[in-house]
Amino acid sequence: MKGNHEGLQARWTHLYRDYLPALAKARDPVQKTWPVFLDHCFARIILDNAVGEDRPWMEVIKQPAVKNMSASQLEAAIGLAEKIATGNANLVDLNDKSLQMRGKKRKAVDTPATQAPKAKKERRSTGTISSYFLPSPSSPKREAPMPDEESTAIKPSAKTMNSDSDLMDMSVQLKRIADSSITPFRKRTLSLLCEIPRGRYSTYQAMSDYITKTSHKTCARAVGNAMRNNPFAPGVPCHRVLASDGSLGGFNGHWGEDGKFASEKHRLLYEEGIRFDSNNKVKGPPFREFRSCLWLPSSG
Structure with missing residues (x-):
């Protein structure tokens, strides 16, 4: 507890x-x-x-x-x-x-015209994320289910499907990643997480396969290490990545069902419509439809 x-x-x-x-x-x-x-x-x-x-x-x-x-x-x-x-x-x-x-009234400055306070200037990294990577409002809300998905996974409700607000949020998260000082490989890996829709999951192996195919050779362990202590969680959803055998995988620096935060990862997944069987193996196929991990060096 x-x-x-x-x-x-x-x-x-x-x-x-x-x-x-x-x-x-x-x-x-x-x-x-x-x-x-x-x-x-x-x-x-x-x-x-x-x-x-x-x-x-x-x-x-x-x-x-x-x-x-x-x-x-x-x-x-x-x-x-x-x-x-x-x-x-x-x-x-x-x-x-x-x-x-508290016996107070809202100040006049609390209006839609109020400008947000200037954020502290962050040390910018040497790279940016291509605008092509930003989710498009015309993107499909969710991929059509695989043949066995209807019978093995609970259909996501409207709350679990990607909405316009979800897409906007991903744009916010991508900018946070791009403006951070983390390494280029971590930027690439964390940016890929933003493509996994609510109600779906992927695996460390699926992500490493995509990076190997489109960029350079890597492995599932390297992907997992890049997601350890994700500074943008849960907005950048590392909780949607599981082990290749369908087990829970890691979360917040701990691994497996006995991990310190396993119950929290289960909760987040359950709220998004992901279900596990009696052997704690996930139901349904993993998301592999990554398509736009275009992290490019800054021209400046």
Whole structure:
């Protein structure tokens, strides 16, 4: 249970500290208005509404919240954060409610015309990702199922299929990868993850086969090492990559069903429609339809 609690803490921290601020700064259309951009503002709004409910969260639990929330409180906070990230919860309304709890009013600057604060200048790497790699709104939502997929895997719901917001999010993630200082091989590998649709999975071997075919020789182990401690997870979905034998594979630096974060990887996959049999082997064929891993050296 301790491992699962730590997984919830990691998930919550990533959502409010990295993922939601990235969406806000990119002005992702999933929210018509982004009234806040900073991580502590997202934490305030979500914790007041999910944990405090009718009062500021500090009156319910001690600070720091991440260390003092129960599993159910973490799940509530994560659930609300994910609703904000998918447009199923209105951030402006939640912010107003939070401010009312604290006896404050929303400032005039919290309007659609407000400019996001300038992000700290990052050290740019020596490469960029070709615009051809960015997902196209005209791309198919999901590949047609293989003959045995209908009988072995649960059909994904509309929530698991790639939507326009999913495509926009992948564009955001690709830019984050391109602007980072990680190695070119890690950029190539992590960028490939952005092609795996919700409701599908791939394998380390399938990814290494594609890179070997289109770029240079590599192996499944090298691909796995490149994804260790993925700094962009879960937005860049390394959880959708499994071992070639259909078993769970690695996640967050740990391997297999006994890994520290195995339950978290299972949860993420289950929510996207991926199912495993009684032997903990995944159902359905792996995604291999990679087509645009064109990471090119910068001309500058």
